[in-house]
Amino acid sequence: MKILVAVKRVVDYAVKIRVKPDKTGVDTQNVKMSMNPFCEIALEEALRIKEAGFAKEVVAVSIGPSQCVDTLRTGLAMGADRGIHVETNSSFLPLTIAKILKSLAEFENPGLIFLGKQAIDDDCNQTGQMVAALLGWPQATFASKVVLDKDKHVATVDREVDGGLETLCVDLPAVITTDLRLNQPRYASLPNIMKAKSKPIKKMTVQDLKVDVKSDIEILQVTEPPQRKSGVMVSSVDELIDKLRNEAHVV
Amino acid sequence: MHRFLVKLSSSSNQFRSFKNHRLLLPLLPSSKPFTSSPSVSSSPPRHSNRSWYPYSVELFRKISPLSSNSRTLGVNGRGISSEAGRESIEYDVLIVGAGPAGLSAAMRLKQLSQEKNVDLSVCVVEKGAEVGGHIISGNVFEPVALDELLPHWRQEHTPIKIPASSDKFWFLTKDRAISLPSPFDNKGNYVISLSQLVRWLGGKAEELGTEIYPGFSASEVLYDASDKVVGIATKDMGISKDGSKKENFQPGVDIKGRVTLFAEGCRGSLSERIIKKYKLREEVNAQHQTYALGIKEVWEIDESKHNPGEVVHTLGWPLDRKTYGGSFLYHMNDRQVALGLVVALNYHNPFLNPYEEFQKLKHHPAIKRILEGGTVLQYGARTLNEGGFQSIPYPVFPGGAIIGCSAGFLNVPKIKGTHTAMKSGMLAAEAAFGVLHEGINMNTYWDNLKDSWVWKELYAARNYRPAFEYGLLPGLAVSAMEHYILKGKVPFTLKHGKADHEATNLARKCTPIEYPKPDGVLSFDVPTSLYRSNTNHDHDQPSHLRLRDPKIPEKVNFPEYAAPESRYCPARVYEYVEDEEGKPKLQINAQNCLHCKACDIKDPKQNIEWTVPEGGGGPAYSLV
Numbered sequence: 001m002k003i004l005v006a007v008k009r010v011v012d013y014a015v016k017i018r019v020k021p022d023k024t025g026v027d028t029q030n031v032k033m034s035m036n037p038f039c040e041i042a043l044e045e046a047l048r049i050k051e052a053g054f055a056k057e058v059v060a061v062s063i064g065p066s067q068c069v070d071t072l073r074t075g076l077a078m079g080a081d082r083g084i085h086v087e088t089n090s091s092f093l094p095l096t097i098a099k100i101l102k103s104l105a106e107f108e109n110p111g112l113i114f115l116g117k118q119a120i121d122d123d124c125n126q127t128g129q130m131v132a133a134l135l136g137w138p139q140a141t142f143a144s145k146v147v148l149d150k151d152k153h154v155a156t157v158d159r160e161v162d163g164g165l166e167t168l169c170v171d172l173p174a175v176i177t178t179d180l181r182l183n184q185p186r187y188a189s190l191p192n193i194m195k196a197k198s199k200p201i202k203k204m205t206v207q208d209l210k211v212d213v214k215s216d217i218e219i220l221q222v223t224e225p226p227q228r229k230s231g232v233m234v235s236s237v238d239e240l241i242d243k244l245r246n247e248a249h250v251v
Numbered sequence: 252m253h254r255f256l257v258k259l260s261s262s263s264n265q266f267r268s269f270k271n272h273r274l275l276l277p278l279l280p281s282s283k284p285f286t287s288s289p290s291v292s293s294s295p296p297r298h299s300n301r302s303w304y305p306y307s308v309e310l311f312r313k314i315s316p317l318s319s320n321s322r323t324l325g326v327n328g329r330g331i332s333s334e335a336g337r338e339s340i341e342y343d344v345l346i347v348g349a350g351p352a353g354l355s356a357a358m359r360l361k362q363l364s365q366e367k368n369v370d371l372s373v374c375v376v377e378k379g380a381e382v383g384g385h386i387i388s389g390n391v392f393e394p395v396a397l398d399e400l401l402p403h404w405r406q407e408h409t410p411i412k413i414p415a416s417s418d419k420f421w422f423l424t425k426d427r428a429i430s431l432p433s434p435f436d437n438k439g440n441y442v443i444s445l446s447q448l449v450r451w452l453g454g455k456a457e458e459l460g461t462e463i464y465p466g467f468s469a470s471e472v473l474y475d476a477s478d479k480v481v482g483i484a485t486k487d488m489g490i491s492k493d494g495s496k497k498e499n500f501q502p503g504v505d506i507k508g509r510v511t512l513f514a515e516g517c518r519g520s521l522s523e524r525i526i527k528k529y530k531l532r533e534e535v536n537a538q539h540q541t542y543a544l545g546i547k548e549v550w551e552i553d554e555s556k557h558n559p560g561e562v563v564h565t566l567g568w569p570l571d572r573k574t575y576g577g578s579f580l581y582h583m584n585d586r587q588v589a590l591g592l593v594v595a596l597n598y599h600n601p602f603l604n605p606y607e608e609f610q611k612l613k614h615h616p617a618i619k620r621i622l623e624g625g626t627v628l629q630y631g632a633r634t635l636n637e638g639g640f641q642s643i644p645y646p647v648f649p650g651g652a653i654i655g656c657s658a659g660f661l662n663v664p665k666i667k668g669t670h671t672a673m674k675s676g677m678l679a680a681e682a683a684f685g686v687l688h689e690g691i692n693m694n695t696y697w698d699n700l701k702d703s704w705v706w707k708e709l710y711a712a713r714n715y716r717p718a719f720e721y722g723l724l725p726g727l728a729v730s731a732m733e734h735y736i737l738k739g740k741v742p743f744t745l746k747h748g749k750a751d752h753e754a755t756n757l758a759r760k761c762t763p764i765e766y767p768k769p770d771g772v773l774s775f776d777v778p779t780s781l782y783r784s785n786t787n788h789d790h791d792q793p794s795h796l797r798l799r800d801p802k803i804p805e806k807v808n809f810p811e812y813a814a815p816e817s818r819y820c821p822a823r824v825y826e827y828v829e830d831e832e833g834k835p836k837l838q839i840n841a842q843n844c845l846h847c848k849a850c851d852i853k854d855p856k857q858n859i860e861w862t863v864p865e866g867g868g869g870p871a872y873s874l875v
Contacts, residue, residue, distance in 0.1 A: 012380075014787030015871060018628070030873040032785065034383055185641070187488040187501040190467060191338050 001055045001111035001173075003046040005080065006101055007039040007062050009071040010121040023221045025091075026121070035071050038116025040078075042178040044116045044185040045146055047079040055147045057081045059108060061123050063100055069201060075198035077188035083201035086209070094122075096213050100131035103209035105135055110173065112155070117142050117177040128177035138170040141177040148172075264459065282397070290479045327742060338504050342374040344683055345482055347469045347509025347521060349377035350386055351445070351669050352655025353514030354452040355400055356460075356676035356683075361459035363367050363684045371687065373461045376485065378468035378846075380867040382453035385516075385846055387547060387631040387875040388445035388669065389579050389589060391415055391437050391562055396673035401455065404423045410447035413584050415440045416560030421617065422458045422579075428617035432666065434734050437562050442581045444589070445669060446872045451588050466861035467484045472521050473505055473808065480650030482507035488865050491678040491791050509616075510693070511651035514676060517542065517634050518848040520862055523656035525688075526644050531653075534645035539750045540638040540659055541716075543576060546821050547591035547632065548780075549583075549874045552625035564666075569611040572723040574598045575637075575716070577667070578612055580621065587874065588621065589629065593666070595637060595719075596819075596853050597754040600761045600772040604818040606632075607766035608773035614767075622773055629784040632821035632847045636661045640713035642749060646675075646691050646700070654679045662708055664715040664730065671705045678703060711739030720748040755855050758813035777823040781843055786822065788868035794841040795864035796824065796850065802860040804837035812855050 009021045012034040020027045046058045060075035063082040072083035082206040118125035132139035140157035147156045159166045160179045234240045346353045357373050366372040415437035421428040468670035470486035487498035513522045564578040570576045575595035582588050592609040619644035636659040646653040654675045659667030682696035719726030769775045822843040827835040846869045851861035
């Protein structure tokens with residue numbers, strides 16, 4: 001079985017971001033970029049499944065500018081067998097990404113597609129679900145535990161939902177998106193980083209995949225959230241009620 | 252003139268391997284907070300001459316298909332051998348630190364290899380997550396060394412864009428800025444971000460075939476049986492705070508070089524150990540190194556106030572007449588200005604807080620009017636060398652050499668160290684190439700340094716800084732004399748005063764300093780500033796700041812010196828909190844660390860040892 005893992009190159013989680021002065025987006029110039037933490041968890045799970053003998057190959061795919069190759073190399077250094085880079089300078093929204101991944105899945109025929117539950121730059125939490133819907137495959141999102149049954153071709157997945165944990169059994173092929181508690185991703189060791197240099201990364205374009213990238217959504221403006229106003233100290237309960245009623249209008 | 256001493260070991264082979272085994276354990280505690288955990292002490296002993304000891308070991312992780320004691324060919328025919336779960340990779344030259352010195356050395360080696368048609372493998376390890384991520388400097392760059400290294404750099408797309416257009420020098424009092432004739436001449440120099448320049452240099456080095464591995468911190472020096480340096484060991488990753496191995500434990504790797512160059516920057520952790528071990532200062536009768544702490548912000552200011560290329564230096568306020576230091580304000584491109592305060596670490600008053608002095612500086616009318624309406628983009632801090640000529644150690648040891656600020660080539664009156672660091676890297680590379688290709692001795696590096704412009708420049712600049720031992724006015728007087736008349740051509744060399752950590756007076760003899768609260772617009776609290784440095788470390792790892800004696804902070808630092816580490820650390824790593832009995836207890840927030848090394852330098856009893864954390868941790872500088 002082949003496992004396809006989608007990894008996204010995002011602004012590193014520890015970096016302080018700021019909005020560009022022209023309000024068209026976040027300033028990503030000279031900013032440290034890394035693999036999305038949830039994508040790392042997805043890749044780690046795929047690698048563990050391969051090491052347990054359930055899969056033959058782990059393929060990492062990334063969609064974006066030329067620097068995505070660095071992200072893919074990190075993935076290869078962690079243990080993925082090969083990479084696919086869909087090169088584009090546009091910043092695509094989840095539906096377009098999902099269409100690209102669908103096209104790739106039809107091309108590669110994986111038994112499982114792993115994604116992070118969401119990217120930390122846009123927090124969309126949409127791509128995995130959309131890929132499953134486009135392919136008509138079952139989906140198990142927010143996975144905190146994945147157990148494969150090779151003979152029955154199913155995966156039993158514990159999902160972290162608002163009410164607690166939900167256990168689903170999905171037929172393969174399926175789409176699984178990973179949540180934080182699923183595993184702790186491995187560090188790429190230096191020898192593995194060296195070996196990863198010779199692993200193949202295939203370059204493709206959206207035209208190769210015959211995907212229509214026209215988006216129905218246009219980003220008009222990006223602004224910083226308003227500055228948090230400092231709190232007001234009140235001196236009595238009456239004053240508090242007065243403020244709640246007359247200023248905040250909540251009682 | 253100075254002999255290159257070969258250190259002969261007098262101990263037996265047995266002792267040698269045992270000693271190296273200690274060096275190779277994952278955690279080397281010189282003091283021992285967390286290693287009493289059984290999971291660490293149960294790790295199998297590993298001997299340096301591992302190939303002679305066939306024994307079965309417990310493998311705590313699945314290793315790659317390389318079998319024990321086997322050598323296979325890795326990338327480019329590199330020898331990769333693995334024994335007992337720990338891999339060893341060999342190069343011709345290993346360079347520790349991807350800064351200006353390290354990258355210049357790597358590039359020079361590759362250039363020589365190409366010229367002479369020789370294949371030399373060069374590896375650079377870097378503890379920052381990215382090349383340039385731990386690089387911070389003023390910086391008004393003098394391109395003399397770059398002109399030698401890459402003569403056609405001006406035809407390329409580089410981050411060196413803004414020529415210095417003016418040299419202003421102000422003496423600050425609380426309210427005024429008095430213009431003085433500038434002792435600096437920056438014509439021909441450029442206002443840059445050194446982090447950006449180093450990133451570009453890294454790209455050039457890789458183009459030439461250097462292998463650069465960011466995200467790996469060198470935690471131990473490796474020695475062979477004759478006490479010669481053969482390489483470094485990278486730090487184990489995935490060890491938890493209590494010392495046990497986490498799920499994602501990854502043992503470090505031994506990287507060996509036929510020549511190893513240490514380019515760790517000012518107060519490099521391994522360089523300091525090497526200097527002590529081989530007594531490299533005593534070798535040439537060098538004085539101790541003296542240091543300053545630089546704290547810097549990059550601001551994006553109003554277009555109308557921005558004047559690209561303008562270079563301003565100040566002296567005086569907020570520092571008093573007994574504390575050496577000053578500030579800088581450089582206008583870069585894109586409406587950015589670099590603003591910083593440099594405070595010499597031989598200050599006397601333990602209540603001095605360099606970070607707060609910097610916040611005060613920003614409120615000075617002459618500075619405030621430039622910053623108003625602007626936003627801070629990035630913050631950082633780093634110590635720098637001020638010892639100059641008098642403090643240069645003998646930089647060659649068995650197995651390699653020390654280059655750049657780890658040795659200490661900063662020109663203090665010019666406040667520039669990048670050009671000399673680069674040149675020292677280039678000279679060391681030429682010597683190393685000779686060692687590997689022609690069999691000459693590495694001390695050629697020392698000889699070539701002494702014949703180069705680095706030596707002339709540092710010799711001429713040697714008396715400026717020590718003159719300030721006598722106070723601000725005598726220092727200025729001597730500086731003026733040196734600058735206009737003497738130019739270093741005097742038969743004497745002034746000496747440095749006490750070592751920085753010894754210069755701190757007892758708290759009871761000094762007056763506490765009251766610092767104003769930050770206003771959140773021009774001045775900020777430490778957490779806000781720290782956030783702007785993009786600093787992060789995995790929190791679940793043992794503290795990389797080691798106390799040689801864990802009782803000293805509460806016994807000496809707090810009562811006698813009023814806890815100076817809680818004041819000079821620009822990242823608020825050291826805090827005293829009350830324990831259950833209401834007594835002050837030192838809390839080390841290692842996760843905040845900016846890797847500036849001020850604590851290693853200024854701790855009164857030299858009790859704090861800065862060691863490397865897991866690779867990839869630390870600040871993520873890009874504009875400073």
